[in-house]
Each structure stands twice: as structure tokens, then as C-alpha cells.
Amino acid sequence: MKSLYGVIGSPIAHSMSPLIHNDAFQQKGMDAHYHAFHVEPNELKAAVAGMRALGVNGFNVTIPHKEAIIPLLDSVEDAALKIGAVNTVLNRNGRLIGYNTDGRGFVEALKEVTELKDKQILIIGAGGAARAIFYTLAQEEGVRLDICNRTVSKSVELMEEFSLQGIARSITTEQAAKEIQRYDVVVQTTSVGMFPKINDTPLPFHSIKQHAVFSDIIYNPLETKLLQEAKALGAVTQNGIHMFAYQAALAFKIWTGELPDTDRMKKLVQEHLGGKPC
Ligand code: ATR
Numbered sequence: 001m002k003s004l005y006g007v008i009g010s011p012i013a014h015s016m017s018p019l020i021h022n023d024a025f026q027q028k029g030m031d032a033h034y035h036a037f038h039v040e041p042n043e044l045k046a047a048v049a050g051m052r053a054l055g056v057n058g059f060n061v062t063i064p065h066k067e068a069i070i071p072l073l074d075s076v077e078d079a080a081l082k083i084g085a086v087n088t089v090l091n092r093n094g095r096l097i098g099y100n101t102d103g104r105g106f107v108e109a110l111k112e113v114t115e116l117k118d119k120q121i122l123i124i125g126a127g128g129a130a131r132a133i134f135y136t137l138a139q140e141e142g143v144r145l146d147i148c149n150r151t152v153s154k155s156v157e158l159m160e161e162f163s164l165q166g167i168a169r170s171i172t173t174e175q176a177a178k179e180i181q182r183y184d185v186v187v188q189t190t191s192v193g194m195f196p197k198i199n200d201t202p203l204p205f206h207s208i209k210q211h212a213v214f215s216d217i218i219y220n221p222l223e224t225k226l227l228q229e230a231k232a233l234g235a236v237t238q239n240g241i242h243m244f245a246y247q248a249a250l251a252f253k254i255w256t257g258e259l260p261d262t263d264r265m266k267k268l269v270q271e272h273l274g275g276k277p278c
Contacts, residue, residue, distance in 0.1 A: 002032060004056045005058050007060035008044075008060070009065060012036045013036070017036065019269070020268050022034050024260035052094065055091065055094075061086055061087050067084055069098065070084075076098035076099075080098050088100070101250035101251050102129065104250055106133045106137075107136050109238065116185070117143075119143055120185070122145075122148065122180070123147045124147075125149055134168075135162055143167070146176065146183075147159065149190075180205040181207055181208060184209060185215065187215050188202060193218055194224075200225060201224075201225045201226045205233075208233045208235055211236070214226065216237075216239055219240035219241045219244060221275075245266045245269065
């Protein structure tokens, strides 16, 4: 019987997950289908019960359900619990198990362009995406993390919640801008620079460290103003397609035990968005 996978969220019509997962199933010769389900918050409980009742093999979870789904699952892996968000659910013999592949997906993507050991990293933002990235990056050996956010209390809270004093510091955006030359890696997790506000950057800078890597989780536009400016100063840049592909690939592995071709996933997303590699 054909296996069924999917994603639940709202809005969901423009999700590129069906495109890359269905292609990966086809590439692997697996008899499976991935479908996007529009689910409003007041229908989440019923939707999860439906997934269980219908025997859906696994599904992704996106905005606005990543936190709310936790109490509806049978178990949740430790990292997802700490992050406080689930983006992947596996149906194992009727038990729904929650995972978070966003943080790991980001780190795997970042490792394609830089080693992380002993690196000085700046994270901009302290929202949902930053939580997963901050928590996962902090597990890497020798990293030193600074986090800045428009609302400073949120980055301080995050640091304290994850008990990262010693590894991480919360600093102001002004301080981060002033000291930008210290960072080997700059990670942009806010919505600043996203379509339609494509001319905004979360902080100003005029010089960067030599060989610095700038990674922005935004992929629409494919190259944010921040990445354009960093690239002009000689940085290696990476857009959000890379994280998107890796979080999907890790979900696919949880469901099937096999890792899909992430380069192919990136290419499909890029073609879909109609742009050149970044
Ligand atoms: P996500 O789940 O995508 O991370 P979120 O949880 O709403 O979304 O977080 C959005 C992030 O973008 C936050 O760090 C937010 O800063 P605040 O905590 O101060 O709200 C940041 N952000 C959004 N708009 C911003 C702006 N105009 N300037 C600076 N930061 C902004």
C-alpha cells in the first residue's frame, strides 16, 4: 500500500515541502506520497487524531502549530522538548513521535561552508527559528555564541533557559554591529529583509572579519540585503534554502531511514523560486 506523508500548517498553499519530498520518494523508487494539509489552530487536535486514525506514516508541522502540537503527541525527543517546537512527526505503529530537525538542519547546512569548532558566532534574533538554531549550535564543540535581538529581554531569557552562560552572551544589536569584525560566522534568523521589506538589514556594518561566513535563514528573496552587503565585503554567504533542504532531508531520514539528495532538493527549491544559487 502507498505510504502517506504530509505537512500541516496555515498558510500552507505555497509550501515547497510537497515538491521536494515527492521528488525524493520518486528518486528513491518509494511508493509514497506527500500532501500539504491546511489546518487552522482550532482544528489541530482533530487533524492529529485524523493522522493517527488514517495511519499517515509521518508528517511535518509548520507555522502556527510547532509548539501547540507537543501535548498531542505520544512522545517527543529531548532536543525538540528543549527547543519547545516539533517540526517532524513519525508514526511508529500508531505512536506519534515528535522531532525537531530545524536546528540540526541549519547546523548541517552551515557545516557545508565552514567548520564550527572554536568559532566565534553571532546569532541575530531570538524568535522561534533562533531557539532551534541557538540550542543546536551550542552543542557544537568549542563554539562561542553571542546572541542579539531587538527585544533584549528575549535573548537574555533564551540564554538563561538553555543554561548557556559561559558559552553564550546576550548583547545588544548596537554592540553586535560595533563588534561585527570579531565574528567568524553571523547567523540571521529574524524576518528583517524578507519579502516585501527587502531593503532592510537587522544591523548596519561596514567591515567584516576576513573569511567570515554569513548565513541568513530567509530564502525569499534568495539573497537578502544583509547577504548582498556581506558578500560585497568578501564574506562567504548562504541563504535559507540550505537549511530548508537539510531540515527536510533529516525529516525524510526519520521517516524512511534514507537520506535524500540535498543538492537536488536545493536545486528544485531554487528553480521554483526562480533564482540563481546563493
Ligand atoms: P520565527 O519563528 O520565524 O523566528 P518569531 O518567533 O516571530 O518568528 O521571531 C521573529 C524574530 O525577528 C524576533 O527575533 C524579532 O525580534 P523581537 O523579539 O524584538 O520581536 C525579530 N524581528 C522581527 N521584526 C524585526 C524588526 N523590524 N527589527 C528587528 N528584529 C525584528
